[in-house]
Amino acid sequence: MQQNKLGLWVLTALVVGNMVGSGIFMLPRSLSEAASPLGVILAWLLTGGGVLMTALVFGNLAIRKPELNGGPQIYAKELFPKRSNASVLSGFMSSWGYWIGNFAGNVAIITTFTSYLSTFFPILTSKQTVFMVGATPIKLGNLLTFMVCTALLWGMHFIILRGIEGAGKLNFIATSAKVLGFFLFIAISLFAFDKSNIGSIVAPRYDEAGHSVSLFGQVTGAAVATLWAFVGVESAIVFASRARKQTDVKRATILGLLIALIIYIGISVLVMGLLPQKQLIHSEKPLVDAIQTILGPSGAYILAGLGLISLLGSTLGWVLLSAEVPYQAAKQGLFIPAFLKENKKGMPKLALVLSNGLAQIFIFSTISHSMSAAFDFVIYIATLAYLVPYFIASVFQLKLTWTGETYETNTKQRITDGVIAALATIYSIWVIIAGTSDIKTFMLGVALLASGIIFYPLVKKAVDKEKNAKKRLSA
Template sequence: MASSSVNKLSLWSLTALVVGSMIGAGIFSLPATFGRATGGFGAIIAWCIAGGGMLMLAFVFQSLAQRKPDLDSGVFIYAKEGFGDYLGFASALGFWAGTCIGNVSYFVLLKSTLGAFFPVFGDGNTISALVVSSIILWGFHFLVLNGVKNAATINTIATVAKIVPIIAFVGVLIFAFQSDIFMLNFWGSPAAVPVTPDLEHLNDYGYAGHAAAAIMPAQEPESLFSQIRSTMLVTVFVFLGIEGASVYSRYAKERRHVGIASVMGFIGVLGLLVLVTLLSYGVLLRPELAGLRQPSMAGVLEAVVGPWGRVFISVGLIVSVLGAYLSWSLLAAEVLFSAAKHKSMPKVFMTENKHDVPSAAVWLTNITIQVFLILMLFSQYAFQLAIELTSSLTLIPYLLVAAYGLKLAWTGETYETDKRDHRKDLTFALLATLYALLMLYAGGMKYLLLSAVIYGPGTVLYIMAKREQRVALFNKTELGIFAIVMVAAIAAIYSIATGIITI
């Protein structure tokens, strides 16, 4: 692909790619998702873990951008450089597949949002919803084919537009925030807790119809660790896109902008995520939050200001989802193109059109998304499944990036003549690696096995690439890894067929 000055992106455009990629469907689902899982205290701990871990990963991306400026293909190329061809391929495949399924989750939530106003869309699983989603999908497909720079410009505009309702939501909730409600939610206790007697103050802020949840239901006690664990894959999902600037590093006007954009975008998004989550605990009780229809942010604002609040947030979600979809489509195509360029994917994905866009990669990405959209017609829990499977798939590439940063710092490579930041980089990379491992554990075996269903059979693309080059497929270590992945894939398919795993 061409890298002329026409296609170069500024620091703010790179930052917008990061923010645009990270702020999508996830932030609009946080109030109900966290309300079902934990209280305010657990949410604070969860965001400290997720924010700290992802910040370490952002620092690793920043360090690698500076120390390995020749590696300009982001997530995929770090894994290949550090751990060989097969794990490099697996990183590219996992990131690409996670992006495709993530885009499906965007469409599911988009259709569910419209379903609140137009019953023909239902919960996003009707034929009408499929037709509209398909039209949007292929509309963006041809937009992307017309040029990466044009699509990136539209994404920058969409990023600004979608942040406005989120900031407005935060502003309204700051004024509506009730400390007594927040304290009732704080410990996440499942014991029956009566609502504060002063219910009149709720109506001062436009609350209506919540008296039915005046008593928090009594349940069996759930440990704080279990509460926090149930939020982990969701926190990963809302941070996906942090690698956006790194993937597009070769378009940056200045190389140093890559790391700066990653950290700036991350910090801004983290602040919004925390505020949306914690402020919601100060206006509705946990049973009310847990019972909200997704996008639950719309329900929270409706409870505070009335019906127009749901409309306002729903419009913001539509803009957000469309902008994030555009960002993720760009990321997915770029990773396939880069993998083919570095001989880890079939060379067909290097095919470019007259606009220097990897057209074959774009076509495969959107055909795959279309197939998953059709399959979603038969899925009962499509949104939750898509979120958690996307997170699990993408954690593998993130783990390999963090591990590569750790490998460089541990061996001292690139630090021979410049020992500045050596110890700091080692610490950041170690913490990022441990965080990725913790998230995989928190996600549970189910999603690791489901990920193997994609990683295992998907290896056929790697085999095709190696056949084109007429070289050996695996070394001994890679063959062992492939065997483990295939065993896991077979176990997952068996578990789905017998009902052990439900999807």
């Protein structure tokens, strides 16, 4: 059976493949709007350091608690006595938040796909008003974008329902295209880089009221956006049970993170050198616009085509993952039992329908916003939802170092892991605070997480039923 296990490089590829998705195609624009060139670089480095601490936590837990696999949300139930009310509630709420992050994240990928599709069909950016909804004008481009996003979401839905084999083949093709596209972009951009496009490395940025934002404020503002790019760093943890060695999980997580960080910083800086700042800030497809300045329309079409294939694969993978999270949680008694329903192909049918149904609600944001605005909105909600299980994993690592569980007499390692867990916890708290500084985002995030309480009684009922059944058997 050893030959069927995943080795270091396969695990690393999973980490890099899941992290490097929609973020790399849209973030250069988001970050240039939020921060100066220096602020962008510092945001990447600070986020990279914080995520590195989180990655080390994941790696440590994979080695010390190999029986706990399936994602970072699983650690929530371990903070309390086994099968207690607190354990079940925390496990459910963490899984709920992680699930929200998954289906909301799907929308960010789908809207990015539509942005790059507009290279071939410019009508997707049309500003012509089709009709009015109250005082809100519905523009042709936004309406068509909504229709394309909806078709892509449910197209992937039916592909996945037909089984995982076909989905796997499509994802492999998309990953190959992704690697080729980034290699092409970096190779060409290195020769055309113009530092005059960057302008002042500390160029000021202003808030909505017109007030100048400090450098630290810029870095803080970019923190949530940069963290979105690293969502997926826990991928090796999800597949820990399939790893040849648990130490490979930790190595793959760290190696994958470093590779992604190099790609992100490299492409962010290169795009700044290819497009003037004002043009970059208003770009709906920054990588395509950047390559077009060098190769003209033909280069834009090539990169946009590769981007579309890559994003199709990312959409396929994350739609599948968004259904798998509640399905696996339900298997562990931490989610609504109805999510265990499968179709004839063994796919989580109900989980897939509900996940995509909720994603559809987010897609409505494209009707009244531009594609870039919809992307910004969704990644904030999705990233904040992911931060909950990331924070919990760090706290669980702190608990192990505090109690000494799994460390025995290894005091030095215990102290080191405790410091790492503390830094990861502080980082998670900082990003949560930064991301919820906007009251609208905060209230929506709280509402989405709190909505899980409505369904908790169903989970509790199933757990109590299982407990009573075990009591009767043991009596």
